[in-house]
Amino acid sequence: MKAPPPLIDLLLERSRFLITSHLRPDGDAIGSQLALAAILEELGKETVIQNQSPVPDNFAFLPGAGRIAPFGDLPFSPDAAVVLDSPRPCRVGKIERQLSAAGKLVNIDHHISNSGYGDVSWVEPEASSVGEMIYHLLGPLGVELTRAIALPIYVAILTDMGKFQYMVTPESGARIFRLAGRLVETGLVPYEIYKKVYNLYSADPLKFLGEALTTLEYAAGGQIAFIRVSREMLKRHGDGFDVTENLIAYPRDIISTRVALLFTELAGGGVKVSFRSKEPERIDVNRIASRFGGGGHPAAAGAELAGDLDRAVVRVVTAVEEYLEKLPAAPGEEGA
Ligand SMILES: [Mn+2]
The missing domain is CATH 3.10.310.30 (Diaminopimelate Epimerase; Chain A, domain 1)
Structure with a gap:
């Protein structure tokens, strides 16, 4: 899995990013947004995250979840907008209105049905999650994996893979477990994360x-x-x-x-x-x-x-x- 060089160039060159994802966001939508924002901030970029739907309660524990804002005025004029986990731009609801204001539109997704929209588009149908794809930005961008980046990526993979159920080949299973291992090595406790994401029943x-x-x-x-x-x-x-x-x-x-x-x-x-x-x-x-x-x-x-x-x-x-x-x-x- 390798990010296209034009995407890496764009992320390095631009400085103010709007990040968004689909309606009724899941763990991959929220996790990949927070991981990407954390990576861009390591590079000294400004980021704003807007989603039409609120963050589900079980993802509110993720660091930075509180800064995910609803549709509204932007704190700056973005020079790039990144849409995550969304096969078509209309999946982001009202936030679609903000996209044209940004200089460039970036599409990062793993849905096979993705239309390939955007000035730069990276679609990996084999990826477990967009979170996994975001991990593969670290090397080319020269950003080190920290716990703050690893945690939301882990949640993205955990939820999109249904608690690590949906690995349907030995190759994908080995790849995803290896990645999960690297994420956990930053100091994550899988059982604590599991409880926060899934033990919600009243x-x-x-x-x-x-x-x-x-x-x-x-x-x-x-x-x-x-x-x-x-x-x-x-x-x-x-x-x-x-x-x-x-x-x-x-x-x-x-x-x-x-x-x-x-x-x-x-x-x-x-x-x-x-x-x-x-x-x-x-x-x-x-x-x-x-x-x-x-x-x-x-x-x-x-x-x-x-x-x-x-x-x-x-x-x-x-x-x-x-x-x-x-x-x-x-x-x-x-x-x-
Ligand atoms: Mn996903």
Whole structure:
């Protein structure tokens, strides 16, 4: 993984950076932003981070999280804007309006569906996270790895890899564990970080979880399992932190499931759909999600559909059923 030289030149030459990432930010969005800001500040640059959505409570412990600001006046006129973890610039919501004011637009992402926007674009579909890509800026920029840089990168990898679950080849597993090891050597305590990121349950989110699990349904003889979360359910249980985070693991981890889906009704209308494939080499959910204007990776993807929850369920479940029907038989399955 190697950052393109024009990106390194731009980061070294420019001096005032706006950093942003996608709506409803996850650990990779927040972690990669804070790591990049810390690196640029080591180089004596000015940085400002703006996101449309607030920092989820479970990432507020990260040093610098408090300086992530909502959309608003910028403290300086940026000469470059960096968009992280966002396949298209519109994913940053309102902050998109700030991008044209910056001299240059930089796109750093690992979504295979990334459109390649920006004056300088670096997309690594093989990267575990944008956090991992940010790590690879250190060498070319001549910045040393400190604990303040390592911690947000570790959180980016931990969350995008689902607590180190989603390494699907020996090579990627070894690479990511080696990187995690280097990060931890700066003095990180993995168990302490795990507790801050994941041990958030008070009674109410657990009640929400119980209610959400009662919506579990199957299709295609159990090959598809899905859960739906209505706006009304979310409202009743509060949006303190993203209680839907990792809900999809429950339908996914059923033995018969090949594709898991999570449907979440959005406050502003429309439905967010998360896709997980347990056989990414055969069942590429990025391809299914892209039919609905979304994208992601073969193993994990997302899309947003207009319209109501029930209609989104019918459309997406039907599309997954059709995809599964068209799969060629696996060796050994034929004539069985
Ligand atoms: Mn990511």
